[in-house]
Amino acid sequence: MRLLFLLLWRNNFTLFFILLQSFCIYLIINNNYYQHATILNATNSVVTEVMEGYSYVKEYIHLRENNENLAKENASLREMLNDAKYDVDSSRIVVNDSINFQQYKYITAKVINNSINHRNNYLTLNRGSLQGVKPEMGVITSKGIVGIVKQVSEHYCTVMSFLHKDTRISGMIKRNKFFGSLVWDGVDPAIATLNEIDKTVPVQKGDTIITTAYSSIFPAGIMLGTVVESKLNPGSNFHQIRVRLSTRFDNLSYVNIVDNLMKNEQRELESNNKQDDK
Amino acid sequence: MILDILRIILRFIVLVTFQVLVLNNVQLGGFINPYLYVLFLITLPISTPKLLLLFVALVTGLTIDMFQNTVGMHASACLFLAFARPGWLKMIAPRDGYEADAIPSIKKFGFRWFAAYSFVLILIHHLALFYIEVFRFSEFFSTFFRVILSSIVTLLLVIIAQYISTKPSERLQRAGA
Numbered sequence: 102m103r104l105l106f107l108l109l110w111r112n113n114f115t116l117f118f119i120l121l122q123s124f125c126i127y128l129i130i131n132n133n134y135y136q137h138a139t140i141l142n143a144t145n146s147v148v149t150e151v152m153e154g155y156s157y158v159k160e161y162i163h164l165r166e167n168n169e170n171l172a173k174e175n176a177s178l179r180e181m182l183n184d185a186k187y188d189v190d191s192s193r194i195v196v197n198d199s200i201n202f203q204q205y206k207y208i209t210a211k212v213i214n215n216s217i218n219h220r221n222n223y224l225t226l227n228r229g230s231l232q233g234v235k236p237e238m239g240v241i242t243s244k245g246i247v248g249i250v251k252q253v254s255e256h257y258c259t260v261m262s263f264l265h266k267d268t269r270i271s272g273m274i275k276r277n278k279f280f281g282s283l284v285w286d287g288v289d290p291a292i293a294t295l296n297e298i299d300k301t302v303p304v305q306k307g308d309t310i311i312t313t314a315y316s317s318i319f320p321a322g323i324m325l326g327t328v329v330e331s332k333l334n335p336g337s338n339f340h341q342i343r344v345r346l347s348t349r350f351d352n353l354s355y356v357n358i359v360d361n362l363m364k365n366e367q368r369e370l371e372s373n374n375k376q377d378d379k
Numbered sequence: 380m381i382l383d384i385l386r387i388i389l390r391f392i393v394l395v396t397f398q399v400l401v402l403n404n405v406q407l408g409g410f411i412n413p414y415l416y417v418l419f420l421i422t423l424p425i426s427t428p429k430l431l432l433l434f435v436a437l438v439t440g441l442t443i444d445m446f447q448n449t450v451g452m453h454a455s456a457c458l459f460l461a462f463a464r465p466g467w468l469k470m471i472a473p474r475d476g477y478e479a480d481a482i483p484s485i486k487k488f489g490f491r492w493f494a495a496y497s498f499v500l501i502l503i504h505h506l507a508l509f510y511i512e513v514f515r516f517s518e519f520f521s522t523f524f525r526v527i528l529s530s531i532v533t534l535l536l537v538i539i540a541q542y543i544s545t546k547p548s549e550r551l552q553r554a555g556a
Contacts (some may be wrong), residue, residue: 114429118462121437125458129450131513148445186459216403216447218412220512220522223448259448266513287518 149213149257152225156213160354167354174243205320206360208232210240212353213257217290222262222350224248228358229256239318239359245325245348246270247356249318258358264290264350271316272325272344275309277302283310283325283344290350293326295342302340304331310344317364382384383480387423391439404489410525413532416443417504418540420460422484425477429465436461456508463503471496485541493541498534505530517555538554 109116160167214225219351228234230253240247240260248262261268264285272295273280281297295310308328314321326344334341398416405413420436427435440454445451468477471492483492505526511520 114433114462117430117433118458121433122455125437125440125451126456129455151399152446159404178381215444218407218410219447219449220509220518221449225448287513288521344455 107114118342144278149225149227152214153227156211156354163352163354165351170243177243204361204363206362208234208358208360210356210358212233212356215262215353216348217262217264217350220287221266222264222351223251224260226258226260226356226358227256229254229258231255233360234258234358235360237318237364238361239316239320240356241319241323241359242348242353242356245346245350246312247322247350247353262350263293263346263348270319270325271313272310272353273303273313274298274302274328275311276305280313280315281339281342291346292329293344293346295328295344296339298340298342300333300338300340303338304328304342306330317361317367319359320361383424385440390422390468391419395439395442398443407532411529411532412534413527413529414443414505415533415540417457417460417501417529417533418497418537420457420464421500421537422482425468425481426479431466432461433458436541452511455511459507460504464500467496467499468535470547485538490538494534494538497537498530501530501533501537502526505533546550 112126118168208228210226210228211271212224213227216222216224224240224247226234226240234250234253236250236253238250240250246263248260248265248268250258252259263270266285266287267283269282271280272283279298279302281295283293283295285293298304306328310325310328312319312323312325324347326346326348328342329345330343332341394416398414402413402415406415409414417534419439420432423432423435440457441451443453463522465529468483473488473492479539483496485494488496509526509529512529
């Protein structure tokens with residue numbers, strides 16, 4: 102017994118290393134949704150303050166570009182208004198009708214931290230649980246999708262970017278409605294791969310890829326990108342489609358968080374299916 | 380002694396701030412992420428107790444993790460670096476050993492010694508970090524390519540930082556004497 106203690110004591114450096122390393126591995130593995138939010142929130146207030154200060158400076162640099170984008174968005178919104186005038190009268194009647202109630206709400210947020218150069222990228226937004234943000238909400242811009250909310254503190258939330266190895270988004274070819282899943286292969290932040298499209302489906306360069314109605318996170322019909330190149334590998338049953346993303350991740354500054362008011366209903370229903378299968 | 384500790388703490392703050400505010404936002408071809416903050420662990424005094432070294436590495440890694448939203452990854456990579464450091468220092472020790480309070484630097488040990496010393500530690504750190512981040516073997520070679528490129532850029536930054544930072548410390552020494 103004494104010998105054992107002596108042996109352990111002599112190797113205390115290795116022992117300590119293994120101990121601390123397993124602590125780290127524990128942290129890494131537990132870094133999924135929800136967990137250890139308590140540790141993160143306390144420290145995050147310091148971190149986010151620094152990040153917010155930094156984003157003020159960065160925002161100033163991109164001021165001209167942002168103004169342009171806002172002006173464009175204003176213009177497109179105004180167009181919608183004119184179009185909508187005709188419908189307004191009739192919709193006022195159906196407001197009380199339970200058929201047409203609101204399914205999606207949008208919360209605007211500012212990006213205060215963002216990265217694109219890692220294999221797994223995250224964003225930080227300046228909206229949190231006090232503004233109604235919850236984990237697993239979608240994040241979009243006027244140009245396309247951005248990611249999925251991961252952790253939420255009172256005033257901030259972190260977003261798992263689309264540029265992450267675990268993010269898969271179901272997308273379909275707008276022209277013929279065939280769907281597959283869009284993933285990022287980790288090389289170029291502007292290019293993603295659309296998998297699981299059968300080789301019999303005709304795919305052309307320039308086809309538009311949009312979100313499907315199958316996910317409970319994003320509304321259907323949001324632009325994802327356009328097809329750059331489509332290959333057929335011999336022996337494979339699926340197309341290899343490279344998609345140029347419509348969102349530019351390197352200059353994000355304002356985004357919208359999507360709140361699907363009927364998400365729980367859809368989820369519950371679908372989980373019932375899975376239970377029946379067992 | 381107290382001055383030394385203060386200088387180490389100051390170096391920690393400067394390097395972490397620089398890493399978080401500048402380097403994390405620099406994109407070199409989307410492939411290369413230099414992590415200059417490892418310079419802090421590389422230039423800790425040679426006589427630093429081994430257990431303290433591990434602890435300091437853990438704290439440094441967790442600090443960077445907090446800013447990058449990568450809980451545990453940098454901490455784990457830093458621990459690998461700290462674990463390898465004493466052994467590697469012993470292997471490349473000069474014939475008459477180290478002085479009591481020596482700090483690894485180009486000025487003290489020469490360019491070749493320092494480059495070899497820091498490149499191995501940087502490589503260990505980056506290997507651990509990038510493979511933990513990817514966490515699968517299907518992208519083995521593209522990850523390896525990123526590790527090598529990033530390590531080389533980090534090494535260049537470390538050497539540049541050495542040349543920039545030797546001057547103020549000389550001034551301090553003269554003021555002390």
